Amino acid sequence: MNSVGKIISKTFVRSLVGVPSRISTVTTVSCGKCLLSNSPTASGFTSDNDSIVNVLKEYGIGNKKMFQKVAQMPVLSSGGPDTWNDLLKTLVPFGFSPAAVVEMALKHPRLLKMTPEKITNRWYSWVQCFHQNNLVEELLTTYPMFFSLTNFEVQQRCDQLRAVIGSNKFVAILLMKCPQIMYQSVDELKNVSDYISIKMVVRNAAEYYKSTALGCTLEEVKTRHVFLERCGKYKTPNLKQSDKVPTTNPSLSEIYDTPDDEFAIKIAGVTLEEFIVFQTMFDEEMKQAKSADSNSDSDESDDD
Amino acid sequence: MFAEMHLIRMTMLCHKFVSCTKRVGSHFCYYNSKRWASNAYKELERERNRSTTKALSHFDDFYGSLFQEQWPSIRVALLSAPKRGVVVNNFSDKERILKDLQNEGAYNIREIFEEQQKIVKDKFPDEVLMGSQDVYQVEGSIEEMLLRQQRADSDQIYPEPLHSISSEISRNSASKQFEEKASDDDDNFKVSEDPTKDLPLSETLKTADYDKSRLIAPGPLASEMSASLYDFVPATKLKGMDDYIPESAHYSYYKESPEAPIEIEPEDDIHFPHLLDIFAYERGNCDAFQLSQKGSTDVFDYHIISLGSLAPVLALDVKKGDVVLDLTSLNLDIPIIISQTLVPGLFIMNCDNTGRAKYFLRTMKSYFYDAGEMESNIHVSDCHPLEMEEKEKFNKIIVSVPNTRDRQAVTSEEENLFNPARVKQRIKIPEVQTAFLRKALELVKEGGTVVYVTESMSPIQNDGVVQKALEDLWTSSGMSFTIKDLSKGFEPLLPFMKITTSGKYGHLVVPFLPNNCGPLYFSKIVKNIEPKVNDVIIS
Numbered sequence: 001m002n003s004v005g006k007i008i009s010k011t012f013v014r015s016l017v018g019v020p021s022r023i024s025t026v027t028t029v030s031c032g033k034c035l036l037s038n039s040p041t042a043s044g045f046t047s048d049n050d051s052i053v054n055v056l057k058e059y060g061i062g063n064k065k066m067f068q069k070v071a072q073m074p075v076l077s078s079g080g081p082d083t084w085n086d087l088l089k090t091l092v093p094f095g096f097s098p099a100a101v102v103e104m105a106l107k108h109p110r111l112l113k114m115t116p117e118k119i120t121n122r123w124y125s126w127v128q129c130f131h132q133n134n135l136v137e138e139l140l141t142t143y144p145m146f147f148s149l150t151n152f153e154v155q156q157r158c159d160q161l162r163a164v165i166g167s168n169k170f171v172a173i174l175l176m177k178c179p180q181i182m183y184q185s186v187d188e189l190k191n192v193s194d195y196i197s198i199k200m201v202v203r204n205a206a207e208y209y210k211s212t213a214l215g216c217t218l219e220e221v222k223t224r225h226v227f228l229e230r231c232g233k234y235k236t237p238n239l240k241q242s243d244k245v246p247t248t249n250p251s252l253s254e255i256y257d258t259p260d261d262e263f264a265i266k267i268a269g270v271t272l273e274e275f276i277v278f279q280t281m282f283d284e285e286m287k288q289a290k291s292a293d294s295n296s297d298s299d300e301s302d303d304d
Numbered sequence: 305m306f307a308e309m310h311l312i313r314m315t316m317l318c319h320k321f322v323s324c325t326k327r328v329g330s331h332f333c334y335y336n337s338k339r340w341a342s343n344a345y346k347e348l349e350r351e352r353n354r355s356t357t358k359a360l361s362h363f364d365d366f367y368g369s370l371f372q373e374q375w376p377s378i379r380v381a382l383l384s385a386p387k388r389g390v391v392v393n394n395f396s397d398k399e400r401i402l403k404d405l406q407n408e409g410a411y412n413i414r415e416i417f418e419e420q421q422k423i424v425k426d427k428f429p430d431e432v433l434m435g436s437q438d439v440y441q442v443e444g445s446i447e448e449m450l451l452r453q454q455r456a457d458s459d460q461i462y463p464e465p466l467h468s469i470s471s472e473i474s475r476n477s478a479s480k481q482f483e484e485k486a487s488d489d490d491d492n493f494k495v496s497e498d499p500t501k502d503l504p505l506s507e508t509l510k511t512a513d514y515d516k517s518r519l520i521a522p523g524p525l526a527s528e529m530s531a532s533l534y535d536f537v538p539a540t541k542l543k544g545m546d547d548y549i550p551e552s553a554h555y556s557y558y559k560e561s562p563e564a565p566i567e568i569e570p571e572d573d574i575h576f577p578h579l580l581d582i583f584a585y586e587r588g589n590c591d592a593f594q595l596s597q598k599g600s601t602d603v604f605d606y607h608i609i610s611l612g613s614l615a616p617v618l619a620l621d622v623k624k625g626d627v628v629l630d631l632t633s634l635n636l637d638i639p640i641i642i643s644q645t646l647v648p649g650l651f652i653m654n655c656d657n658t659g660r661a662k663y664f665l666r667t668m669k670s671y672f673y674d675a676g677e678m679e680s681n682i683h684v685s686d687c688h689p690l691e692m693e694e695k696e697k698f699n700k701i702i703v704s705v706p707n708t709r710d711r712q713a714v715t716s717e718e719e720n721l722f723n724p725a726r727v728k729q730r731i732k733i734p735e736v737q738t739a740f741l742r743k744a745l746e747l748v749k750e751g752g753t754v755v756y757v758t759e760s761m762s763p764i765q766n767d768g769v770v771q772k773a774l775e776d777l778w779t780s781s782g783m784s785f786t787i788k789d790l791s792k793g794f795e796p797l798l799p800f801m802k803i804t805t806s807g808k809y810g811h812l813v814v815p816f817l818p819n820n821c822g823p824l825y826f827s828k829i830v831k832n833i834e835p836k837v838n839d840v841i842i843s
Contacts, residue, residue: 230383231376232364239345269376273588274817281384281590281817 051081059088059098066102075109083112090116094123095137104144111144125151129158135172143179157182157189161214164193170209178215191218200225201236202252203243211252223282224255224263227275231268355720359713362722367761369448374814378761381815382714382823387801388593389413389584389611391644393671396599401606402581410583410593413614413800417576420796558768564778566771566809567786571828574618574793577645584611584800588818601673611801612813612821613637616702616757617645618797619790619811619828625649626699631689631744632656634704636667638757642702643668643682654685654692661686690743699752703744705737707758707765710823711815734769741773745785750833756810758825766825767807774829788828 049071056067070076084105091101105111111119126136126146140146146154161171161181175181181189192214196202208214213221228234234249250267258267264275351357363382368375390410392401402412583606585591596604617638622628628648630639633655643651653668655661665684672682689703708721708730717723721730737758744754758765770787777783787809794803794811801821806812810827 227380230380232368232379233376236348239348268380269373270380270817271377274377274380277588277590277817278380278384284590285385 049077052077052084055081055084055088056098056102059092061098061102063099066099066106069106070102073106073109076105076112079112086116087112087119090119091123095133096141100141104141108144108147111147114147119147121151122147122149122154125154129154130168130172132168132172135169139172139175142176146179146182149182153182156186160186160189160193164197164205164214165208166205170205174209174214177209178212180215184215188218189214192216192221195221195225196252199236200234201239203237207252211256213252213256216256219283219286221256222286223279226282227278228255228268230278231270233268355717355723356714358724359708359710359720359722363710363714365452370761370763377817378815378823381817381820382711384817384820385590385592386711386815387584387590387611387820388608389582389614389800390593390596390606390608391640392581392583392606393599393604394579394581394644394646395603395672396601396605398581400599405583405606408593409589409591410585413582413584413797414576414578414580416799417796420799421574424792424795558764559771562771562775564775565784566774567784567832568789568808569786570792571788571790572792574790574796575621576618577622577647579647580641580645582609582611582614582641587799590820603671603673607636607640607671609637609641610821612824613641615794615797615801615803615811615813615824616704616755616826617641618794619788619826620700620702620753620755622647622700627697628652628700628702629698629744629747630654631692631701631703631747632705632740633660633664634706636664638702638704639664639668640671643672648681648700650681650683652683652685654687654689656686656688658686689740692743692747695747696749698748700755701744701748701752702755702757703740704757704759705740705765705769707733707737707760708762709759710761711759734764734772737765737769738772738776741769742776745773745777745783745829745831746781748831750831752831754829754831756825756827756829759823760825761806761812761814761823763807766812766827767809770809770827770829784832786830786832788830790828 049067052070053067056070087105088098088101091104092098096104114122123136123140126140127133130136130139149157158171161174162168165171165174193208195218196208196213202208225234228250229236234255235247237243237245237247237249254267255263260275261272264270264272268275363379364375367378371378390405392398392405406412593606593608596606596608599605620628620642622642622645624647626648627650628642630642630651630653633639633653639651639653642648653661653664655664661684668682668684709719712718713720713722720726721733741754741756744756748754756770758769760766774785777785789805790811791805797803799819801819802814802816803811804814806825809829810825813822813824813826815822
C-alpha cells in the first residue's frame with residue numbers, strides 16, 4: 001500500500017513540476033521543502049503553497065511532511081489559502097485540532113470544497129444523533145468522508161443501528177470498525193440485521209458492535225453461517241431459553257472477522273479447499289432458490 | 305418509513321422479547337412481541353419434529369463420536385449437493401457423446417483410472433497408499449454408544465433417574481463380554497430374563513406367591529377388610545410394552561470379535577471394463593450434467609448416476625459370461641453400470657416392489673434398442689429377495705440392502721427411517737440386512753462373489769451385518785468366506801472419490817465436499833470353494 005502511495009505522489013509531482021521524471025523524483029525525495037519555497041520550476045504555484053503554509057503555520061502546524069503532502073496534491077492546493085482558512089476556522093471551534101483538520105482534508109479533499117455552513121450543518125446532524133461531541137469528533141477525524149453524507153442519511157442509518165445495538169457509544173464503535181455500513185442501502189442493512197437476529201438468533205447486542213458482520217453483504221453473512229451450521233459448529237439457540245445461557249456457538253466476530261483460511265480451519269474444523277468449494281456450491285444453491293421463488297411468484301400471478 | 309419501522313420492530317423484539325413502544329419519526333407504534341414470538345416458536349417446533357432434524361441429531365451423536373474431528377467435514381458434505389457422473393450408453397451415438405462430454409470439461413474415469421493404475425504400480429509396488437488406517441475408531445465407540453442408549457432407554461421408561469437402574473445397567477454391560485463368551489447360545493436381543501415370560505397367565509398364577517393378607521373373604525367382615533384395597537400396590541410390570549424394542553438393541557448388534565473364522569485377503573488388481581465409459585468433473589468442480597437426450601438410435605445418450613455407485617460395481621469384477629444378480633435393486637445406478645459393461649452372460653435385476661420393477665423395466669428399455677441377444681441378457685424380476693430359490697447359479701451377486709440412507713435421511717422427509725412412526729423398523733433394520741446378505745451368500749456359486757452395499761456409515765449396518773451373516777452361515781451350514789481387502793486396488797479411483805478402509809470388512813466412500821460422493825459402504829465377500837469346516841469334521 002505504501003509503495004503504491006509513493007508512486008502516485010511522485011506522479012503528481014511530475015505533472016506539477018513538468019520536468020523529466022528522474023530529476024523530479026530526486027528533488028521530491030531529497031527535499032520536500034524546496035518545492036514549496038525555492039523551486040524555480042514551480043513558478044506560479046509556489047506563491048499559493050507559501051500562503052497555504054502560512055495559514056497552516058498560523059494555526060500552529062509545523063509538520064513539514066504535512067506541507068509536502070498538501071503541495072503534492074493539486075486538489076488540496078488549488079482552492080488557495082482561503083479554503084484552508086475557512087475549513088480550519090469552521091472545524092477548530094468544534095474541538096478538532098488543526099493537525100487533525102489537515103489530516104481530514106488529506107483523507108477527504110472534498111471537505112475543502114464544502115461551504116462552512118454545510119460543514120457546520122453536517123456536524124450538528126452527527127451531534128444530534130450521538131449527543132456526545134467527543135464521539136463525533138473521533139469518528140469524523142477517522143472518517144472525514146462522513147461529512148459528505150446528508151443529514152437524512154445520517155439520521156436514518158444511526159436510528160437503524162441504534163435499534164439493533166442499543167447505544168450511541170456502541171454505534172460509534174461499530175462505525176469505527178466498518179464505516180461501509182453508512183454507505184449500504186437501507187434494505188441491505190435491514191436484511192443483514194434481520195438475518196443475524198432472526199435466523200442466527202444472536203441476542204447479545206455486544207456481538208453486533210464487536211464484529212463487522214453488519215457491514216457484510218447478506219450473501220457473505222449467509223454463506224458463513226450456513227457453512228458453520230452444516231458443519232455442526234453453529235446450533236441455532238432455543239428461543240425459549242434465556243439469552244443469558246452461554247452457547248458454544250462461535251461469536252459473530254470469530255465468524256465474520258476472520259480470513260477464509262482461519263475461518264475454515266479454526267472455526268469450522270475443515271480445510272480451506274472445502275470452504276472454497278462450498279462457496280461455489282452455495283452460490284449455485286442460492287441462485288436456484290431465487291429462480292424457484294421467482295417461478296412460483298410468476299405462477300401465482302398467472303393464477304390471479 | 306415502513307421498512308424502518310419494520311426493522312426496528314423485528315430487531316427490538318428479537319433482542320429483548322418485550323412489548324415496547326418506539327418513536328419513529330413522528331409516529332408511535334405499539335409492537336406485540338407475543339404474537340411474533342409465538343409464530344417463531346411454532347416454526348422452531350416444526351423444525352425440531354422433522355425427520356431430517358432427528359436424523360441429523362442422531363448422526364451428530366453417533367457419528368460424531370465415531371469420526372471425531374472428521375465429522376464436520378462429512379456433515380457439511382452430507383448436507384450439500386452430491387457429485388454426479390454419467391454412464392455413456394453404448395447403444396447410442398457413442399463417439400458423439402464422448403466428444404460432447406469432453407468438450408464440456410468432463411473426464412473419462414476409465415482413462416484416468418488406467419493411467420493412475422500404471423503410476424501406482426510403477427511408483428509404489430508394495431506400499432499401501434490409501435491408508436490402512438480406519439476412517440473411524442470403532443473400538444470402544446459402539447460400546448460407549450450402547451451404554452448411553454441403554455441409559456436413555458431406561459430414562460424413557462422411568463422418567464426419574466433411578467441410580468439403582470443405571471448402576472445395574474453399567475454392571476450388566478461390564479459383565480456382558482464375559483457372559484457372551486461363556487454361553488454361545490445367548491441371544492443378543494434378550495433384554496430381560498423373566499422365567500414366566502413365555503407362560504400363559506393361568507400357568508403363572510398356579511406358581512405365584514399370593515399376599516394372603518390382601519385376599520378378601522366373602523362374609524360380614526368383607527367391608528372391614530376392604531380397607532386393604534386402598535393400600536399401595538407397587539407395579540411389577542409395565543403393560544403395553546410387549547412390542548417395545550429399546551433403541552439400545554440396535555447397537556448391541558455390533559460385536560467386536562467374530563465367532564467364526566473370517567479370512568481377509570488383499571486384492572490389488574481391479575479391472576475397469578474397457579467398454580464402460582463413465583464421465584465426471586474433476587475434484588472441486590460441482591457443475592451438474594445436463595439431462596440426457598435421445599440420440600439417432602432413439603435411446604438415451606447417457607444416464608446420470610451418483611458417482612459412488614461405481615465403486616461396488618468395480619469391486620464385483622464382472623467377467624465375460626458371468627451370471628449376475630442384483631438381489632435388491634433400490635435404484636437404477638448400479639444395474640445400468642453393470643449392464644453397460646456388456647460382459648455379463650445374464651443379468652437379473654430383482655426388485656420386490658412390482659411397481660418399481662415395472663418402472664425399472666421401462667427405463668432400461670429406453671437405454672437399449674432391440675439388439676436381440678443383449679436384450680435377452682437382462683431380466684427384471686419382482687420376487688421377494690428372501691424367496692429366491694435358484695441356488696448355486698449366480699457367479700456374482702450384488703446386494704444393496706435397505707438401510708438408513710444417510711444422505712437422504714438428512715435432506716428429505718420422504719421414506720425417512722428417522723420418522724418417529726418408523727423407529728421400530730429402523731431399529732430392526734440390521735436383522736433385515738443380515739437376512740438379505742445371508743440369502744445372497746447362500747445363492748452364490750462356490751468361488752463366486754457377493755458385494756454387500758449400503759448407503760449408511762453406521763458400523764452396525766455395515767461391518768456388524770457382514771460379521772453376523774458370516775457367523776450365522778458358519779454355525780448353521782459350515783460355509784466359509786473370504787473378505788477381499790481392496791485398499792490398494794482402489795488407489796487409482798481416489799482423484800474422483802474419497803475411499804477409505806472402513807472397520808474390518810469393507811470400504812467406505814466418504815462424503816467430502818470437493819469429491820462429494822457417498823456415503824456408500826461395500827464389502828467384497830468370496831464364497832470359499834471347499835468349506836473348511838468339512839475338512840475339520842472329516843479329519
